[in-house]
Amino acid sequence: MDNTVKYLYRLSDGNFVETVLMKYNYGYSICVSTQVGCKMGCKFCASAIAGFVRNLSPSEILMQIYETEKNSAVRVSGVVMMGIGEPLDNYENVLKFLSLVSDSRGNNFSLRHVSLSTCGIVPRIYDLASLKLGLTLSVSLHCADDSGRSEIMPVNKKYNIEKLIEACRFYINNTGRRVTFEYAVIDNVNSSDNDADKLAFLLKGINCHVNLIPVNKIRERNYRTAKAGVAEFAKRLGRRGINATVRRTLGSDIEAACGQLRRDAVEKSNLNGGADF
Ligand code: SF4
Numbered sequence: 001m002d003n004t005v006k007y008l009y010r011l012s013d014g015n016f017v018e019t020v021l022m023k024y025n026y027g028y029s030i031c032v033s034t035q036v037g038c039k040m041g042c043k044f045c046a047s048a049i050a051g052f053v054r055n056l057s058p059s060e061i062l063m064q065i066y067e068t069e070k071n072s073a074v075r076v077s078g079v080v081m082m083g084i085g086e087p088l089d090n091y092e093n094v095l096k097f098l099s100l101v102s103d104s105r106g107n108n109f110s111l112r113h114v115s116l117s118t119c120g121i122v123p124r125i126y127d128l129a130s131l132k133l134g135l136t137l138s139v140s141l142h143c144a145d146d147s148g149r150s151e152i153m154p155v156n157k158k159y160n161i162e163k164l165i166e167a168c169r170f171y172i173n174n175t176g177r178r179v180t181f182e183y184a185v186i187d188n189v190n191s192s193d194n195d196a197d198k199l200a201f202l203l204k205g206i207n208c209h210v211n212l213i214p215v216n217k218i219r220e221r222n223y224r225t226a227k228a229g230v231a232e233f234a235k236r237l238g239r240r241g242i243n244a245t246v247r248r249t250l251g252s253d254i255e256a257a258c259g260q261l262r263r264d265a266v267e268k269s270n271l272n273g274g275a276d277f
């Protein structure tokens with residue numbers, strides 16, 4: 001209903017990945033996958049439930065752009081690495097992809113129009129910062145205290161919030177780019193006034209932007225967006241000097257939540273004995 005198109009690509013080994021094409025006022029943006037499945041185990045994510053299979057090669061990431069542009073007959077002007085997988089867990093291949101997509105013999109993309117989303121693989125944030133590629137770093141934060149974050153994002157047990165924020169400060173200082181923090185406002189998990197206060201306190205003085213996002217519905221979990229609370233949550237952050245926007249939901253009618261289409265395809269494929277469908 002909003003011109004969002006979701007693609008399910010079958011790779012040469014029979015695995016599936018998802019790609020989403022989104023239309024904005026300024027043009028088209030594409031969300032690409034970087035792995036088949038994901039190891040990170042975020043509780044609110046369908047990709048985690050389906051498990052990890054393998055990394056995508058640089059060309060398999062690039063292919064998602066080429067095939068989608070060909071199929072939809074549009075030219076993409078922005079890339080977000082926010083599909084299936086954790087880009088910084090496939091670091092070398094993602095770097096090769098970035099070099100290919102920005103090559104003048106290819107898409108010739110300015111990396112300023114590329115956004116990389118991570119759940120917080122701290123050592124790789126430092127590595128990326130030292131390369132000064134100019135891309136936007138987007139960090140899935142989703143909770144401002146360690147116990148709550150570890151509950152929904154197991155990666156936090158390895159790299160806690162203090163280490164993550166330290167790495168983000170380094171990224172900002174080293175690259176001159178602000179960081180975006182993604183925060184899904186989830187009912188009864190992270191949406192109270194107290195949560196907003198903790199988030200504002202954590203991000204105070206950091207050159208950043210906060211994206212408040214609705215949580216995607218997935219079958220196995222009971223997470224719901226704190227609907228009434230999102231605008232209030234944003235206002236509360238604003239009053240404490242933190243810039244926050246509520247992200248527009250695209251593709252809500254076509255299950256554009258990351259990982260759902262792949263998981264359904266894998267289930268169907270298994271039912272059919274792995275045959276084509
Ligand atoms: S949200 Fe991202 S990092 Fe977390 S499990 Fe899903 S794909 Fe992996």
